[in-house]
Amino acid sequence: MSHYLTNLPGSEFGNDKSAVTNKIADNGAILLLLNGSDDGTNPATELGGQPLYQNEIQVEGGAWYINQNYEEHRDASFEEILHMMHDYGIGVDQNSEFIGALPGYQAEIRAAQTTALNDKLWGGDQSWITELTAENSLTQEYLASVIDAYYGLWGAWSGSETHSMWGGYIAKTRAEMSTEDPLGAELMNNKFFHSYLTYNARIDASFIGDFSLKFNRDIGYTHHSQYLKDVTLTGSLNSNVVVNQLDNNITGNSGQNEVKFSGKASQYSIEKQDNGATIITDMVSNRDGVNTLTGIESAVFSGSNVTL
Known part of the structure; x- marks a missing residue:
């Protein structure tokens, strides 16, 4: 979270992220750190909030991080924390009201997501897309795919030479994004997110x-x-x-x-x-x-x- 909310001086939307930070607090965002894995058996998910499971968190230098076993311990922490910040801080359009701080940035995210879905650069099976559409979470899942590729989280995945996010996104690396999904790459170009990881x-x-x-x-x-x-x-x-x-x-x-x-x-x-x-x-x-x-x-x- 501190990485996402660290100011990016001179950027279009991230020069001062205090408004995003305050919106997260004002909107009552909750991050649930849960035991085990996302297997549908943890009753704590009913509490409400953004879940992040023990088996989805990697520690640099730990065995899960070094071995990069995507089936058992994929690092989903960047994705899940991003979802919370996106929903409650940046904000999501097409809801009954816009509760975030950055409608302009969300408009760019929506445009990139729409293009990526229409051009088959990002997506999945139709039932999943239908579910996301009903939830109004298309932009959140798309941005998570962009972020994961941008920070190299799928580079070691052996399931595809060309795609990430279990095959749902056309780029595996930052370099590939610039050619395969230029609008997604532009979302990372001095807009809000740092080019490196800011945390210790x-x-x-x-x-x-x-x-x-x-x-x-x-x-x-x-x-x-x-x-x-x-x-x-x-x-x-x-x-x-x-x-x-x-x-x-x-x-x-x-x-x-x-x-x-x-x-x-x-x-x-x-x-x-x-x-x-x-x-x-x-x-x-x-x-x-x-x-x-x-x-x-x-x-x-x-x-x-x-x-x-």
Whole structure:
């Protein structure tokens, strides 16, 4: 939720998200964090509110996140929290009244959804579309498909080479969206949503080894982790972080931690700060960015290690 509601300075609809935040509160939005899975047996769903189940929540570095098993533990947290924000914060048209804060943005979402459905870029079997139409939730489900593809949540899915959302959306990745669903891609273009994940990802204490922020086609979870830029290693196991091209903030745990870079040490500046942090800046453009390291024992470069 904090990721979605973090201001996006200079954007068309997200420069100041306080109106959206206040609408969520004023409209009495409820997020239900429920045990188990969405199998129809949890009576708490009758309480009203947006459900999010235990088996739909992944923790960065945890087994569910690393293994990316879509059948048992698909990460639905982005989708379900988005639904709540969309319904009660952004707002949905074609109801008896518009209770949200962003009718202009919703109009763009509706236009993109209508085009995607008509052009068979998004959808599903007709019974599902009929159900969504009756609920007036077409735009919510469409936007969730766009968001999931945009943040790489379906990149590792082996069920289709070209589609995401169980085959219901024409793009699996951000790059594919720009050509396959240009109106959907435009919804992400400095409108409301950040291009990276704004929250601090606390890497699960069970993780050991190299947690990669850098996209690697052979490591499924990096379809998603490539958009992280603020991570904290937790616990005491020796674990490391491989940087991406963003300006990262990386905090170590009580074990021995390394941060790994792409180039030779001579291609970076290393500056120790008064607060104990170290700032490592890649002097090669569009490669490793500017990384602020706290509680990290060493930096690993191509051919050398530097003790921090």
